[in-house]
Amino acid sequence: MSAGTVSLSRFQQLMAQNQAARIARRKALNGVMLTLTGLLTVLALIPLFWIVGYVLYKGAAALSIAFFTQLPTPMGIPGGGVRNAIEGTIVITVLACLFAIPPGVLAAFYAARYPNTPLGVAVRFSTDVLSGVPSIVIGLFIYVLVVQPQGHYSALAGGIAVSLLMLPTIVRTTEEMLKLVPHSLREGSLALGAPEWKTSVSVLFPAALSGIITGFLLAISRAAGETAPLLFTALGNERYDIADIVHNGMVQKQGAFTILARIINQPADSLPLTLWKNSQQPFPERIQQSWAAALVLMVLALLINVFARVWVEYRRRKLQG
């Protein structure tokens, strides 16, 4: 008893002896680390602002109404726009969503519900592998699978290639969001006598929806910026003109299905493809358009991200009341 008291007070003595020095050292260390982390954060942000600023500076000059509404002019002739690339980007992205979202979401439901079955493990493993495959390899794969048998490049092939790139993101984010839904909600629904599918559709899916949609949007913003998988699939098409296809189709009294097939069945351009190709041209106005395309792509990605955040916050507020 007395020994314990002595050793305790001895400790207190020792503590008192170097208290001032200890506190001073701690504060100094705190200051150094805070400065270091702050500096490195600024360092990490420099490239981002540099890229954004430079693209803005170079690209804004070439932006005009014509840039969005006109087709490219022949090489070396100033003027023209990239309407073909904007339309192609939209067509390819919509196709990619159609191919990637339904199977991706359903696979995620399965993997979230049965994580430890062989198929559930396979879903997770294969999406991990797929997300690691270089995008150019996916382009080549679709070239062999779709372009060669068809005998021509097409927006369809581009859409399929891009959908393979979106698939892992969609499956994994959807699965993670579904797993975040509290188990008690599932039980609450099942305890009312709801079957599993009904519980998934009416309780789990709405509860996870904002996160799932965010996953879609991020996948889309990434997919819209992909170049490599389109090189062997959509190829590029400076005369891609949906209005013209629709007009011709109407004149020839083709059905809606035929017109749609013609839209997706010919080679198409996209903004990243245009950026890449124009940047290699010797004509200054083409290089200018490259910068403008880069700016449009960047703004598009930014808008999608901002929209995703605003929407998630809106949903959260609405649900929390």
Add this chain to the structure above:
Amino acid sequence: MQTKLVEIAPRQQVRTVETNNKVQTKDLQVFYGKFRALADINVAIQENKITAIIGPSGCGKSTLLRSFNRMNDLTPSSHMEGEILLDGMDVNQPGVDVVEVRRRVGMVFQRPNPFPKSIYDNVAYGPRLYGVRRKGDLDSLVEDSLMKAALWDEVKDKLHQSGLSLSGGQQQRLCIARAIAVEPEVILMDEPAAALDPISTLRIEELMHDIVQYYTIIIVTHNMQQAARVSDFTAMMMIDDHRSGRMIEFGPTQDIFTNPKDKRTEDYVTGRFG
């Protein structure tokens, strides 16, 4: 009010007041894999009474409660042996429709778990499952259920706000309204007030007293005062040497708390049990 209920459960209108065994188990055993979590449970739950299940942590109270509506089925590797008679019909048979069992035996959980939907949609969720589609029918069912759950006055002006915007106690009453909306015969409550403050707890207990005339209530609770306050019958559970839960005493709550037959029950209800 009378006609509103007829479409869902005409049976309720003609229920007699005589007391009988609503739920009865015969040699019920519940296994998780090879581990026997519940052993030889024989209990008869009286209709339109509140039965409390008490006992130390890990003695299988919740497992027993969750076997009454076959929620244990959701735990992989679990299986049950023995009989669970609901109105004399064994619901622990392979061919039994689990959905119908769960409609007849509702459940309220420890933590309020309203769906992230509007108050209205939370209550209407169950009726919609069973095919009630007309807005007029749903409106009156929602109102009836919220009335019975003593929540109507607080939420009647904001039925289309999220259920998550309510306080914890209100959320739990919303969950009770949600369970009531499908006109169950038995309501299982798994420590329904464990996550609530004393005032909300009191409201839930009053609510149980108010609705027990329509339903048979089985409640699991850690709170001995609560069991003594609300229940008509009490079941005392404890684990045996093989860590299997057993029911060591069952009887009118009065007897269990004032004149227990088993020494372990006496120790537990008087707080001498560690």
